[in-house]
Amino acid sequence: MSKRLEELQAYLGETAILNRAGELLYWDISTTMPPLGFEGHQEAMTYFSTRAFQRETSEELKSMLSDLLCKKEYEALDDTWKFIVSYMNRDLERKSRVPADFFEEYCNEQAASEFAWREAKQKNDFSIFAPHLEKMIEMTRQNALYMEPEKDPYDTLLDQFEEGMDQATYDRLFGELKKELLPLVDEVTMRDVAVNPLVYATCDTYAQAKVQKILLEYIGFDFEKGAVGETEHPFTMGFSSQDVRVTNHFKENNALDGMFSAIHEGGHAIFDQNVNALFDGTVAHSCENMGIHESQSRFYENILGRNKNFWLPIYGQIQDLLPAYRDLPLDDFMSEVNHVKRSLIRTEADEVTYCLHIIIRYELEKEIFSGHVAVSDLPELWNQKMKDYLGIVPDSDADGILQDMHWSDGSFGYFPSYLLGSIYDGMYIDAMEEELGSIDELLATGQIQKITSWLNEKIHVYGNTRSPKQVIDAICGKEVSAEPLCRYFKKKYLGQ
């Protein structure tokens, strides 16, 4: 191994240790730390993240990378290190085009804006957030222009969350979907659905934690390299492929919510646990394409978890743990799991109307970045689109434009990747059934591990080293399309 590569590895190793400390502090703040412990933990977290950031953007690192990119050095690297060196260099080049003082101001504004958003949401007062949102739009656009001066800023943002994506592609995919879904939602929501109240009966939260354990093991989460915690909002994080954690929030009167969060986060975690362990501690490890990552959590949550066959092998165990569910027939449970309704909140939506929630956000982001809408007009435009696509209008901005935090820290371009994940899922179904046979059959006969192994092998093991296009090409051999997802919805909800 070349001396320069050894130096880079040692350098990355030490940076990874500082990042590990920062991430562990974040984990602990979210899961365990008592309220008054915040100041000390926060100070330490800033210390480590500042030091890690300095190392990640240092001249020393730049010089190591540029040496390793020289023809002779580069050719001696194996494929993994070729990927790592090129990827880091590209990233560093893009970031170094952003002036340091601008970047610092942007970070400060992000924090202030997120803070204002919380207050605005809590007080249901968009005017508190509006000036910050304006600033966030302006600075995020500027940041995108610094990074890619030649490119449409919103395309840069879309690409940042999912390599290779742009407005032209999303327009095509979402257009296709919208055309099919608007009439489908109309038809399905006209049906009368009687909700069995036992679905929302009181369930002990400790018992729900036991149910989570069963669900996670069932789908293939490995507790030898995984752990769980409780937080206000569920999330997944990992230190390496050997230590990946999911959190959940158990609500006494909504056991369904905890179960589906467990399956969703479990899908993210199974991805991270099965990345090639040789990538640990490098940029090759954790897949940074949000659409691809979300395609895994959503595959488990929706394609598998909202399929009755998924529950056949384990529903009895769940009934044992949740006394209130003992008199709840599986069919009544499934009826609520697949209850399509016109609702206001994205994170609580069923798998069908969820798509429309995302399309609304995407269309608004496009309007914002094309400069066709003023911030002050956004709440009304939001409500108008809710009315047009979902047939309901929020009573308050808190349940409308203020519901999500994403825009508050400038994460424009993130929302579309969620729906892209489901579009990928539609395509995986076709490829998977061709190779493994019917998913219904696999689930009903307790062979879910075959599905997990297939995903491990086709997607997870590569971590961050394959672009979304490479992933889809290798699995499906065709261009990404919303047609399979539409077909899945029509079959499931219209019996077509």
Next chain:
Amino acid sequence: MSKRLEELQAYLGETAILNRAGELLYWDISTTMPPLGFEGHQEAMTYFSTRAFQRETSEELKSMLSDLLCKKEYEALDDTWKFIVSYMNRDLERKSRVPADFFEEYCNEQAASEFAWREAKQKNDFSIFAPHLEKMIEMTRQNALYMEPEKDPYDTLLDQFEEGMDQATYDRLFGELKKELLPLVDEVTMRDVAVNPLVYATCDTYAQAKVQKILLEYIGFDFEKGAVGETEHPFTMGFSSQDVRVTNHFKENNALDGMFSAIHEGGHAIFDQNVNALFDGTVAHSCENMGIHESQSRFYENILGRNKNFWLPIYGQIQDLLPAYRDLPLDDFMSEVNHVKRSLIRTEADEVTYCLHIIIRYELEKEIFSGHVAVSDLPELWNQKMKDYLGIVPDSDADGILQDMHWSDGSFGYFPSYLLGSIYDGMYIDAMEEELGSIDELLATGQIQKITSWLNEKIHVYGNTRSPKQVIDAICGKEVSAEPLCRYFKKKYLGQ
């Protein structure tokens, strides 16, 4: 504030951040980390503890301290910083007399010895541990001699765990106690005690965790600055007075064990939560006198927790949570809590015979350090003393001399401080009842918070800044004596 003091504070602040990361890694390894996450966490923990140790023994620190000890600088310091600067300097001076290469070897031997002890205990084979124990004795003696060349090494060790203690004092205290306890144990253990089997009935561990929460809140543990976790062996740790954590291990068939661990660790934690917050991040914070610290955990566990009146206000709540306890009368519960029996394992002993377990260890340590016993003769000597003082002999070394880990890492001199804690407790009872009235009465009427406040005010708030002698003088106004503890035992167990 002097420039030099500002520098010292910044220096200590950064060291505290590195220590916080190391401690948080330890916490996470013990409570949450999945098995395969160990390698990454371990590497990071070593990184931070090495860096913190370098800073704690650096020339830079020495020079700051020596500047601040100059008359003019020193006189400008407030009392807290006077304490910190003198304490750190004394500690550094003592440590710098230990040659670095010896210290490194000692650390390595400690790790090897602890590892060998685990294997020896598991295989019930003292010969695996014997050569390591020999080495630990030799090196611990040498280390003590480096630190205090003029002093009897075992006295140095005793002083290290409890400032001001030596063999002469322990001989007096433990002699007094032994004389009273041997006949008392003979008398009490002759009684027939019928154990109600419901005490050891199966109790859901999640329900036990809820019981723990009730107990901790009841005794005064503050969840605003405290948290809990689960580990194999219970412990208490804190990052500062604002974040103190206890762990527990819940056993399905021994709810008693979890309850008393909660009360014991809760006692340690209440101490740390109530130290003056201005001391956070410095040596003034956490009391390093193990006897004083243990006096708090043991006061809660024994003096309060083994008193029937303690349970009157909360036993009903516990019965609500543990269905098996609903038919267990409080008197039957208390009978087992105060069941004095001749048993082999220190950590499972009742409050009376516990004293004899410690006295045995103290007497053996004295023999070891006076050079009067060979390591190979220790198991037999252990068994002989067990026979003489407790009237039973272990079947195996695993339940005999190998039961505790303390000697494996050279912590000779630590055991006596546990019993010293109980001796202090006897003295606190007298002082407390004089000021607050009967403890029985306070407990029975739900006024336990008055007891906690008294301990906060008299002991906790001072953290590490008062020596044990100062603590006892201020509270009791007399020299430490085992007489009050003996009186407490005779009253409780003989009705005298």
